[in-house]
Amino acid sequence: xxxKQQLLIVSGSxxxxxxxxxxxVRIIAERTAARGDYDVAVLTSADKAVDRSAIAGAEAGxxxxxxxxxxxxxxxxxxxxxxxxxxxxxVHIQNxxxxxxxxxxxxxxxxxxxxxxxxxxxxxxxxxxxxxLSKPWLRxxxxxLLKAADxxxxxxxxxxxxxxxxxxxxxxxxxTPVGSHFQIKSAAGQEKIECxxxxxxxxxxxxxxxxxxxxxRRNVDVLLEAIGRLRQQGRDVHGLIxxxxxxxxxxxxxxxxxxxxQQGLDEHVSWTGFASEQQIADGLAGADVFVSLPQRGAxxxxxxxxxxxxxxxxxxxxxxxxxxxDHDLEQFGCVCVRPRNVNxxxxxxxxxxxxxxxxxxxxxxATLLEPERIWSxxxxxxxxxxxxxxxx
Numbered sequence: 001x002x003x004k005q006q007l008l009i010v011s012g013s014x015x016x017x018x019x020x021x022x023x024x025v026r027i028i029a030e031r032t033a034a035r036g037d038y039d040v041a042v043l044t045s046a047d048k049a050v051d052r053s054a055i056a057g058a059e060a061g062x063x064x065x066x067x068x069x070x071x072x073x074x075x076x077x078x079x080x081x082x083x084x085x086x087x088x089x090x091v092h093i094q095n096x097x098x099x100x101x102x103x104x105x106x107x108x109x110x111x112x113x114x115x116x117x118x119x120x121x122x123x124x125x126x127x128x129x130x131x132x133l134s135k136p137w138l139r140x141x142x143x144x145l146l147k148a149a150d151x152x153x154x155x156x157x158x159x160x161x162x163x164x165x166x167x168x169x170x171x172x173x174x175x176t177p178v179g180s181h182f183q184i185k186s187a188a189g190q191e192k193i194e195c196x197x198x199x200x201x202x203x204x205x206x207x208x209x210x211x212x213x214x215x216x217r218r219n220v221d222v223l224l225e226a227i228g229r230l231r232q233q234g235r236d237v238h239g240l241i242x243x244x245x246x247x248x249x250x251x252x253x254x255x256x257x258x259x260x261x262q263q264g265l266d267e268h269v270s271w272t273g274f275a276s277e278q279q280i281a282d283g284l285a286g287a288d289v290f291v292s293l294p295q296r297g298a299x300x301x302x303x304x305x306x307x308x309x310x311x312x313x314x315x316x317x318x319x320x321x322x323x324x325x326d327h328d329l330e331q332f333g334c335v336c337v338r339p340r341n342v343n344x345x346x347x348x349x350x351x352x353x354x355x356x357x358x359x360x361x362x363x364x365x366a367t368l369l370e371p372e373r374i375w376s377x378x379x380x381x382x383x384x385x386x387x388x389x390x391x392x
Contacts, residue, residue: 023181179374
């Protein structure tokens with residue numbers, strides 16, 4: 001009987017460390033372990049926040065090792081030592097996460113080349129997140145990582161092109177779509193009323209929801225101003241902010257609440273802070289329109305926007321031609337506006353409230369992004385990269 005290969009997933013974040021990819025790592029570990037092709041382990045931060053229930057690994061089918069004390073290029077030898085200690089055949093690195101931001105974005109550009117020198121037989125697969133969101137003249141810092149890795153996976157065409165532009169052969173770039181890792185539901189009638197009751201939302205108002213980290217580059221201040229203008233027009237609109245302050249901008253959350261006070265919106269905007277799974281499900285189910293306004297423009301790898309579509313909500317999001325235009329957004333019925341244009345945002349919300357897409361159309365869009373199907377495809381493509389099979 002052939003012995004299974006050892007797959008080690010390396011990520012600076014794992015539940016419950018707050019980061020956009022931590023839920024993805026859990027899904028990848030669970031689903032890959034369930035296939036039975038590999039013995040799976042996760043190496044993550046030595047952080048008290050790590051979900052201890054997954055560490056034993058017996059029920060989940062994989063083991064979690066919260067051992068890395070510091071993610072930095074200077075700590076590359078210690079990180080490599082932790083990787084080698086677990087004796088993997090394949091290393092799957094999630095890069096970057098919140099743990100590799102700022103100066104720490106150099107971490108894996110130092111770790112991967114060193115790891116390949118120390119153990120050239122280990123196959124290294126890197127999931128490179130959001131390289132296209134960094135400024136073009138800064139992307140070269142990822143080049144040592146991308147060249148040293150045996151395979152690169154990305155989640156969207158924008159990142160694919162940014163990786164290829166670094167001189168990386170397309171023969172080792174794989175596109176692996178990502179799905180939402182949240183439990184999303186749609187609701188109508190009495191069920192929607194119950195969701196609103198649990199979230200303490202007004203029964204009759206039209207609820208406009210934002211979901212995600214509250215950051216300046218998400219332009220939540222623009223959304224609040226748009227809500228204010230809609231109310232000045234006599235519309236009974238209520239805002240729901242599902243998300244907490246990001247560590248990179250802790251003051252922004254407070255400034256937004258001060259903005260609400262100045263605009264007289266205190267009673268017309270609800271704030272959850274970091275939301276539980278139940279709050280996310282109820283908040284989206286109880287809403288009427290979803291709004292997310294990333295400064296660099298949105299695409300369908302944004303977990304928050306995926307969640308809005310899966311909740312069968314009409315979506316207002318942003319387009320920024322200076323960086324990228326994702327035409328898939330329009331195919332999924334998203335209304336795209338300029339991220340800092342309050343008039344466009346308010347007008348788009350008003351138009352969707354006046355003439356919302358039909359329920360059947362919204363349900364059909366959600367079906368196309370059904371997480372079970374998307375994640376199955378994601379895992380299959382990952383396994384092609386692990387085996388060294390060519391990208392499709």
